[in-house]
Amino acid sequence: MKISEILKQGPTLSLEVFPPKTSEVYESVEKATNEIAALHPDFMSVTYGAGGSTRTYTTAIASNVERAGVTALAHLTCVNASEETIKDQLEKLKAAGVENILALRGDLPEGVESTDDWIYRHASELIPVIKKYGDFCIGGACYPEKHPEADTLAADIINMKRKQDAGCEFLTTQMFFDNDILYNYLYRLRDAGVTIPVVAGIMPVTNAKQMARIIKLSQAFIPRRYVALLDRFGDKPVALKQAAIAYATDQVMDLLANGVEHIHIYTMNKPDVAAKIQENLSEIISSCKR
Ligand code: FAD
Numbered sequence: 001m002k003i004s005e006i007l008k009q010g011p012t013l014s015l016e017v018f019p020p021k022t023s024e025v026y027e028s029v030e031k032a033t034n035e036i037a038a039l040h041p042d043f044m045s046v047t048y049g050a051g052g053s054t055r056t057y058t059t060a061i062a063s064n065v066e067r068a069g070v071t072a073l074a075h076l077t078c079v080n081a082s083e084e085t086i087k088d089q090l091e092k093l094k095a096a097g098v099e100n101i102l103a104l105r106g107d108l109p110e111g112v113e114s115t116d117d118w119i120y121r122h123a124s125e126l127i128p129v130i131k132k133y134g135d136f137c138i139g140g141a142c143y144p145e146k147h148p149e150a151d152t153l154a155a156d157i158i159n160m161k162r163k164q165d166a167g168c169e170f171l172t173t174q175m176f177f178d179n180d181i182l183y184n185y186l187y188r189l190r191d192a193g194v195t196i197p198v199v200a201g202i203m204p205v206t207n208a209k210q211m212a213r214i215i216k217l218s219q220a221f222i223p224r225r226y227v228a229l230l231d232r233f234g235d236k237p238v239a240l241k242q243a244a245i246a247y248a249t250d251q252v253m254d255l256l257a258n259g260v261e262h263i264h265i266y267t268m269n270k271p272d273v274a275a276k277i278q279e280n281l282s283e284i285i286s287s288c289k290r
Pocket of ligand 1: 046047048049050051075076077103104105106107108121122123124140141142147148149150155156157159162172173174175201
């Protein structure tokens with residue numbers, strides 16, 4: 001089913017898996033995927049390894065999600081991509097029953113400073129190619145704290161409008177840990193004429209090392225409350241996991257209470273984390289359903 005249709009039906013909770021880098025761990029990822037799919041999320045996204053490194057496995061895992069009866073959202077980047085490689089990937093996804101693509105530029109590979117030499121320099125340039133090769137529902141990424149390469153949030157928001165104008169039907173946010181940042185961002189997006197649904201991305205960070213990497217990559221603001229959790233429980237993995245689940249639950253509860261309808265949990269192949277958050281929110285989410 002098209003995600004644009006699913007988003008029209010009311011509040012949604014979606015979950016994420018990332019495909020394996022090598023065949024040795026394929027089975028364990030497949031198992032985690034099946035366990036997450038058994039939670040019946042509204043859809044599941046399947047990431048695309050940097051530069052297309054997991055291309056084959058992204059298709060296989062997305063196909064697995066569809067076979068499990070859950071709508072799959074396959075990520076696709078245009079780093080090092082030609083029209084031929086994009087067409088090939090889309091044909092494989094189509095054959096696997098995938099109808100939804102998250103169109104991304106992808107991160108700059110190490111040592112690369114600009115996309116000027118690429119065939120497709122921005123996600124908004126990838127979207128028309130995807131449209132050319134199939135009747136896909138297309139989503140994109142957005143950044144409540146601005147994309148790290150953008151000079152200003154205002155400039156970044158203009159580029160979100162470009163994605164919408166190119167045919168993007170919904171946006172999923174980069175993770176954020178302070179809901180006020182999202183509320184302010186949504187106001188600015190709407191003010192700039194971006195009217196498509198925005199799915200709020202929430203990341204339960206279950207280990208301290210992962211948080212250091214996230215701050216470096218996304219430059220996300222970490223509220224004092226979260227810093228205290230990391231300081232106090234950073235070296236106690238079981239306690240930190242529980243704290244991260246509680247923090248994410250609280251964030252989602254506040255988002256739903258303030259009318260944000262679509263929530264995506266970056267579950268990172270962790271069915272237990274996904275199940276716990278879903279359980280914590282079950283009555284709250286069903287009370288929001290129309
Ligand atoms: P773009 O939308 O192209 O934006 C990149 C930069 O260029 C921004 O600064 C933007 O303001 C600017 N820009 C955009 N359009 C224009 C334009 N027309 N003219 C001038 N400037 C412009 N990476 C992966 O490799 N695999 C994944 O599976 C993956 N999944 C992700 C899922 C989500 C929800 C998010 C938020 C990110 C994901 N990423 C993934 C990371 C993403 O690839 C990087 O953040 C990347 O640096 C930017 O991708 P984008 O699609 O947002 O790029």
